[in-house]
Amino acid sequence: MPGAARAWPGQSLEPGPLLEGQEPKSLSHPPGKLGWKQRLDLNLALCAAGCGSPRWQLDPPCHEACTCVCVERRLPAQTLLIGQGKGRFRTWLCTSASCHLCLVCSLLTYVPGPSSRGLPRSQHTRLQASPGLTAAPSPTAMRASEKDLEKAVSQLQLLKEDPGNAVKLRLYALYKQATEGPCTMPKPSVSDFISKAKWDAWNALGSLPKETARQDYVDLVSSLSSSSESSSPVQPGASSRSPGYETLVVTSEGDITKIMFNRPTKKNAVNTQMYHELMLALKTASEDDSILTVVTGDGDYYSSGNDLTNFTDVHSGGLEEKAKSSVTLLRNFVNCFIDFPKPLVAAVNGPAVGIAVTLLGLFDVVYASDKATFHTPFSQLGLIPEGCSSYTFPKIMGTAKAAEVLIFGKKLTAAEACARGLVTEVFPDSTFQREVWTRLKTYAKLPKNAMRVSKELLRNLEREKLHAVNEEECRAIQGRWMSDESLNAVASFLSRQESLSPRALEHGAWSPALESIHRMARGHHIFIHHYGTLTPTRRDGLDRPEHREPAHHGLEVEVLRQNEVA
Numbered sequence: 001m002p003g004a005a006r007a008w009p010g011q012s013l014e015p016g017p018l019l020e021g022q023e024p025k026s027l028s029h030p031p032g033k034l035g036w037k038q039r040l041d042l043n044l045a046l047c048a049a050g051c052g053s054p055r056w057q058l059d060p061p062c063h064e065a066c067t068c069v070c071v072e073r074r075l076p077a078q079t080l081l082i083g084q085g086k087g088r089f090r091t092w093l094c095t096s097a098s099c100h101l102c103l104v105c106s107l108l109t110y111v112p113g114p115s116s117r118g119l120p121r122s123q124h125t126r127l128q129a130s131p132g133l134t135a136a137p138s139p140t141a142m143r144a145s146e147k148d149l150e151k152a153v154s155q156l157q158l159l160k161e162d163p164g165n166a167v168k169l170r171l172y173a174l175y176k177q178a179t180e181g182p183c184t185m186p187k188p189s190v191s192d193f194i195s196k197a198k199w200d201a202w203n204a205l206g207s208l209p210k211e212t213a214r215q216d217y218v219d220l221v222s223s224l225s226s227s228s229e230s231s232s233p234v235q236p237g238a239s240s241r242s243p244g245y246e247t248l249v250v251t252s253e254g255d256i257t258k259i260m261f262n263r264p265t266k267k268n269a270v271n272t273q274m275y276h277e278l279m280l281a282l283k284t285a286s287e288d289d290s291i292l293t294v295v296t297g298d299g300d301y302y303s304s305g306n307d308l309t310n311f312t313d314v315h316s317g318g319l320e321e322k323a324k325s326s327v328t329l330l331r332n333f334v335n336c337f338i339d340f341p342k343p344l345v346a347a348v349n350g351p352a353v354g355i356a357v358t359l360l361g362l363f364d365v366v367y368a369s370d371k372a373t374f375h376t377p378f379s380q381l382g383l384i385p386e387g388c389s390s391y392t393f394p395k396i397m398g399t400a401k402a403a404e405v406l407i408f409g410k411k412l413t414a415a416e417a418c419a420r421g422l423v424t425e426v427f428p429d430s431t432f433q434r435e436v437w438t439r440l441k442t443y444a445k446l447p448k449n450a451m452r453v454s455k456e457l458l459r460n461l462e463r464e465k466l467h468a469v470n471e472e473e474c475r476a477i478q479g480r481w482m483s484d485e486s487l488n489a490v491a492s493f494l495s496r497q498e499s500l501s502p503r504a505l506e507h508g509a510w511s512p513a514l515e516s517i518h519r520m521a522r523g524h525h526i527f528i529h530h531y532g533t534l535t536p537t538r539r540d541g542l543d544r545p546e547h548r549e550p551a552h553h554g555l556e557v558e559v560l561r562q563n564e565v566a
């Protein structure tokens with residue numbers, strides 16, 4: 001149907017020539033190499049396979065290696081989509097290493113590197129599914145300014161993934177064209193592969209107008225940025241990020257909901273907001289169409305457990321009120337794991353501490369990187385086990401082994417945790433993500449209802465017991481949080497990096513950490529040992545100087561109850 005551009009169902013088609021005088025037309029695969037103008041014509045081609053859909057056609061000489069693809073069909077693995085305008089396709093390029101005919105392929109032959117590098121596959125899928133695609137760039141979309149170009153250049157520096165040689169050459173060429181116009185440089189020697197590849201890329205743009213090149217560049221960077229934000233190298237496929245979470249990244253990819261702790265700079269410590277967000281994410285995942293839910297961490301840690309600053313957020317009701325409300329939060333939080341109705345998988349990407357470890361006993365499957373460790377330093381913190389671990393751990397690993405972990409705080413390696421049954425399988429860190437996600441994707445294809453019923457049967461055996469254990473642990477933990485042992489442990493953690501001089505302390509200088517400790521320990525006396533001198537806190541007005549041998553540099557904070565001071 002030459003000249004009669006037809007929209008796909010539900011999509012608008014805005015035929016708009018890239019160059020003056022060009023019209024949408026149907027192209028077959030003429031033999032021979034095309035000039036730049038003919039290449040541009042391809043941007044306006046319709047599907048030669050006769051489906052009537054608009055699409056960008058491959059460079060015809062490549063037809064042996066690159067199948068002519070209609071966007072309504074699946075993309076062949078070798079097809080690279082380069083450049084996505086706002087709601088429209090730009091260009092299809094071939095990345096087949098075996099194809100030496102078309103310009104783009106030849107660039108790939110010149111430039112070493114994996115030929116399949118290009119936009120992540122998630123990008124392909126997203127484009128196929130994108131509702132706003134139009135066949136040709138709309139004239140109104142062609143308006144990238146020089147400022148936009150500059151912005152795109154800086155945006156490019158922020159890309160998390162290397163877009164690959166082909167894309168980089170394309171960017172180079174578009175940038176040169178946008179800023180300098182058509183290539184007039186002498187052709188470099190064939191032995192100078194890199195310069196030749198760059199020259200080829202630029203020269204291939206012929207007399208493409210500067211504005212068009214600018215727009216193409218901006219569009220390409222924008223598509224790369226959005227794909228690098230939403231894609232994970234281990235999870236090809238369309239992924240959508242749920243809005244509204246700050247401490248988590250929640251994504252749905254196919255049938256899998258991924259809940260990722262997202263406080264990497266704090267080793268993914270679980271603060272109050274994260275407890276709430278996790279409950280929301282689990283509730284949402286339990287009700288949506290997903291089949292599997294995976295919990296993992298961003299950065300080098302899985303999670304360092306309860307955020308130890310949670311208890312410094314003490315309001316007028318004092319520590320007791322804080323402990324009460326924290327118990328309610330903890331109870332509800334753990335209940336969400338007990339009652340989660342779908343298969344729940346932990347992908348433990350790095351060290352796990354405290355509640356991040358104990359909860360693993362409530363997961364169905366636990367995969368761990370060999371870099372992961374499992375540490376429950378409860379006694380050291382003046383605390384006790386939670387997350388039903390006082391029941392699940394002895395059941396999983398036997399009482400004696402569980403006691404060593406829960407009472408003495410023995411830190412387990414991934415291999416030890418696996419040998420004790422807490423971890424299902426350990427993977428080398430280098431292949432952890434790939435192997436785990438490949439496996440999970442296979443599992444997610446199993447019949448959904450059968451998995452759900454199996455999970456229910458397994459959990460129902462224990463559900464009542466787990467709720468009772470959760471209650472019991474919460475009752476016990478409330479007292480522990482108000483204990484001197486626990487307060488001192490938290491104070492010690494908070495003050496470990498303090499380095500105020502004794503002089504500053506004597507003049508009442510309070511650091512944020514000391515402020516936090518003071519809030520937390522309201523009604524208690526705080527002693528600060530500094531370089532061997534016990535400095536009474538100004539706030540409490542005590543004067544009890546006492547010589548101590550310097551144990552370490554920095555501060556040592558001691559929280560004592562009023563009667564213990566006397």
Ligand SMILES: CCCCC/C=C/CC(=O)SCCNC(=O)CCNC(=O)[C@H](O)C(C)(C)COP(=O)(O)OP(=O)(O)OC[C@H]1O[C@@H](n2cnc3c(N)ncnc32)[C@H](O)[C@@H]1OP(=O)(O)O
Binds near residue numbers: 267329
């Ligand atoms: C509703 C309440 C429910 C309560 C349920 C109870 C649960 C019990 C537990 O979970 S107990 C376990 C508590 N966790 C810990 O004791 C771990 C404390 N953290 C550490 O020991 C270390 O930070 C580490 C070993 C995890 C990592 O050490 P490393 O030296 O590699 O890194 P930093 O210490 O410099 O950490 C980087 C920044 O992250 C902050 N941070 C780490 N973990 C926590 C945490 N659990 N709570 C608060 N903050 C944490 C750390 O302070 C650094 O922050 P900074 O860069 O601002 O200094």
